[in-house]
Amino acid sequence: MRIIAVANQKGGCGKTTTSINLTAALALNGKRVLLVDLDPQSHASLGLNVDSQDSIYNVISKIAPRKLSIDQITRSIDNKFDLVPSNVLVGTLEQELADEIGREIKLATIFESLKGKYDYIIIDCPPNLGFLTINALRASSEVIIPVETSRFSLQGVDRLLDIIRLVKDRLNHNITSRVLVTMFDSRLRHSFSMLDIIKDQFSENLIGTIVHLNVKLKEAAVAGKSVLDYDKYCRGSKDYFSLAKELIAQEQSKESSLSPMSSTMKKVVKDKIKDFGLVSFAFSAPEAKSVYVAGDFNNWYVDESCRMRQKNGTWSASLKLRSGKHQYRFIVDGRWQEDPANPNRAENAFGDANSVVEVV
Ligand SMILES: Nc1ncnc2c1ncn2[C@@H]1O[C@H](COP(=O)(O)OP(=O)(O)OP(=O)(O)O)[C@@H](O)[C@H]1O
Ligand SMILES: [Mg+2]
Known part of the structure; x- marks a missing residue:
């Protein structure tokens, strides 16, 4: 209890x-x-x-x-x-x-x-x-x-x-x-x-x-x-x-x-993992205090799991995403913006653009 x-x-x-x-x-x-x-x-x-x-x-x-x-x-x-x-x-x-x-x-x-x-x-x-x-x-x-x-x-x-x-x-x-x-x-x-x-x-x-x-x-x-x-x-x-x-x-x-994972369980996990791909997001902003990446893959939530880490002015995060197309944006010191390094975009409901990434 x-x-x-x-x-x-x-x-x-x-x-x-x-x-x-x-x-x-x-x-x-x-x-x-x-x-x-x-x-x-x-x-x-x-x-x-x-x-x-x-x-x-x-x-x-x-x-x-x-x-x-x-x-x-x-x-x-x-x-x-x-x-x-x-x-x-x-x-x-x-x-x-x-x-x-x-x-x-x-x-x-x-x-x-x-x-x-x-x-x-x-x-x-x-x-x-x-x-x-x-x-x-x-x-x-x-x-x-x-x-x-x-x-x-x-x-x-x-x-x-x-x-x-x-x-x-x-x-x-x-x-x-x-x-x-x-x-x-x-x-x-x-x-x-x-x-x-x-x-x-x-x-x-x-x-x-x-x-x-x-x-x-x-x-x-x-x-x-x-x-x-x-x-x-x-x-x-x-x-x-x-x-x-x-x-x-x-x-x-x-x-x-x-209790160690059973072999059947290990197989289920392995099969599931096949449907996912690792996507690396990067964003250059030496002046920024915090950068997050949020998208349809996490219901556009901003939380610790999508916080990017900074090294030499470049913020990065690697996320396991399901196969298919995903829309995302960066949140830089509280401001939402698209990924300037990614030309693939889709218009969103606010009249702005979301960046698009595909996991194959
Ligand atoms: N995430 C939230 N979004 C919007 N409103 C919220 C949220 N969390 C709490 N509130 C509202 O804020 C007010 C204070 O919240 P709550 O009563 O939970 O605080 P509390 O710490 O229990 O207060 P107290 O110290 O008086 O016991 C309430 O009107 C509650 O409905
Ligand atoms: Mg209370």
Whole structure:
């Protein structure tokens, strides 16, 4: 069972949106998932149309008039995944348990009884570093830190990393942390500059999937649904689906390092690889700070997998593409443009041209 806290004390950086939609996307991939709303604002619960009288407060509090078990407060969301709802009383726990010894392990202890029942528990944390967030970190094996690409988005991330280190050292608990870029607006040069800064700062601790700005994510929350239920073909759905796939692939890579690939599987992989060809993209721009290549092969997404590397002023990337014709463009410091070295072009819907490459 993987327990993942979605935490950042900065308000409005996409914690709840990530928690709800990552949960839904993992469930769509056949995983048994529990979403725990640990924020007294109850946005995750309300975002799934759940307005509950009972919450984790009834499980943790000693003075709650109705003492309940975690199973008793858990709701099924359309038989797809489960939710432990929150309500405003959850905010009183910090004060109630102020002097209690072992207050940091309340949630971890409760989760003990859920072993074997879920593949993933996702915890939506409140926007502060108090008792509830510490409990979530202590109960988790991983933390996802959503960071938007706005000007002050990195403020406070250091403090959160300090707290995670404290949980590791003082509470003797192993936890890995990774940053997720959210609300990425590929129309703005500023987003690309921020992405570079975030990449420099977090390098291998940056999640490959980037969540783009997409109004459907907002609309879905207002409609009380996950984005995958609201509009499964929108960019928000694709991004959170890809995030779920990335997390699941980590499980599989752990497993495959334990069990070698069977010979039948090796043949299937070999046959599949035949349909692909390696395409090398290159672009000369010594002054540029970042260059990406995006095209129909990756749904025109800008993310880490299509970031080009720079050497002596030339940016390059090699991608395995399926046989056939592909349209693409370069994104140079946030500006979309065609490949000046490639005369093969096709007009696009914006009245510009896309570059065309063929894999035979
Ligand atoms: N990728 C996105 N594109 C467009 N809107 C988004 C995106 N992610 C989040 N939002 C919107 O931004 C607002 C803040 O997001 P969200 O509630 O997920 O942040 P939060 O970190 O949970 O906030 P809080 O700190 O208050 O708990 C919401 O209105 C949400 O619908
Ligand atoms: Mg929230």
